[in-house]
Amino acid sequence: MKLAINDAPPPTPKPAPDSAFWLPMVLVLSALGFASYQLFQAMPPVNEGPVDPVVARYGENRLSNWNPMPFVAPDTSASRSPCPMLNTLANHGYLPHDGRNIDRTMLMSALGQAGLTHFLNSKLANAIKLVGRPRDADDANAQDGKPVEYVFDLEDLGKHGPIEHDVSLTRSDYRPEEGPQRHIRANETLIDQLKAFADKDGFLDVAAVARARNLRQRQSQTEAAAVKDSSFGFGLRAQVTAHAECAALLEVIGRNGRVHVDAIEAFMRKERFAEDWAPPKYLIGLQTVMSTTARCALYRYTPGNWRVTEAPATRPADEKLPLAEEAPKQSVDAETEHTEL
Numbered sequence: 001m002k003l004a005i006n007d008a009p010p011p012t013p014k015p016a017p018d019s020a021f022w023l024p025m026v027l028v029l030s031a032l033g034f035a036s037y038q039l040f041q042a043m044p045p046v047n048e049g050p051v052d053p054v055v056a057r058y059g060e061n062r063l064s065n066w067n068p069m070p071f072v073a074p075d076t077s078a079s080r081s082p083c084p085m086l087n088t089l090a091n092h093g094y095l096p097h098d099g100r101n102i103d104r105t106m107l108m109s110a111l112g113q114a115g116l117t118h119f120l121n122s123k124l125a126n127a128i129k130l131v132g133r134p135r136d137a138d139d140a141n142a143q144d145g146k147p148v149e150y151v152f153d154l155e156d157l158g159k160h161g162p163i164e165h166d167v168s169l170t171r172s173d174y175r176p177e178e179g180p181q182r183h184i185r186a187n188e189t190l191i192d193q194l195k196a197f198a199d200k201d202g203f204l205d206v207a208a209v210a211r212a213r214n215l216r217q218r219q220s221q222t223e224a225a226a227v228k229d230s231s232f233g234f235g236l237r238a239q240v241t242a243h244a245e246c247a248a249l250l251e252v253i254g255r256n257g258r259v260h261v262d263a264i265e266a267f268m269r270k271e272r273f274a275e276d277w278a279p280p281k282y283l284i285g286l287q288t289v290m291s292t293t294a295r296c297a298l299y300r301y302t303p304g305n306w307r308v309t310e311a312p313a314t315r316p317a318d319e320k321l322p323l324a325e326e327a328p329k330q331s332v333d334a335e336t337e338h339t340e341l
Helices: 019-042 053-058 084-091 104-113 118-125 137-141 154-158 188-195 206-227 236-253 261-270 286-299
Strands: 150-152 203-205 258-260
Touching: 084 104, 084 154, 084 236, 084 261, 104 118, 118 286, 150 154, 188 206, 188 261, 203 206, 203 261, 206 236, 206 286, 236 258, 236 261, 236 286, 258 261
Parallel strands: none
Antiparallel strands: 203 258
């Protein structure tokens, strides 16, 4: 006689784990793991020898056989911009040393020497139309369809709004009543403030630059309110430009998402190449710049970075900083090897 489904005998329950056996085993294994951890922690570190400071600062993405043109300080008649990188290129002769009558070809060539791809250079060179002027006066009214060739002086980049913006990391805010050079020349105090955000090894990463920018925004807003400056602003366009500048700081002046204070001192204050700086071996392209720009923007709004109200204590100028661990190697899948220099 077949049993109905409901008449089937219930399954035999599995015996519960014997806690008297497993609990001691877990405790023993945990104790062994903890003892092993303590043993390895107590072992002296493996001496791998001194870290090459150049590798520590730039990783492997650096031209090893690059010989820059010599630095020549500008005289009082030279035109200079709010951009330390372009000023540096002019001081080393990659742009006209007087900083005047720069055309698209000159600008693209100089940016290529700094390690940017041709495609990225062409996009950046389009900004000439925002601040420049036609090379020939007749070109402004040309009707024959011929493209107008623009030129600019470095100081033209100081026109407030198209490219230059408030809340700069190293420049004062635009305030024309205090002189035309206020927002163009480097502010020594702001450079020291930026360097103060470096870690114990002297590096600034995306988070450090984000904190520095947020502090600058608070300072700028406070100063503008105190003097009732109605021209102050840090809108979307200015913020995008500022975050792209952050990417240039960390990927061109620095490398692989961080920059050393010595490079900041050379480029930002002295406007010359740092002694150990060289263009990247693999050209910096749009993908790298956009990725780092996005990170610079996002890191500003994390709680720990957004709430910053003051800079860390400034280090003495003569303090010797220790070397950092080797910088991470940059992926070159989407980059182009630098063969132009």
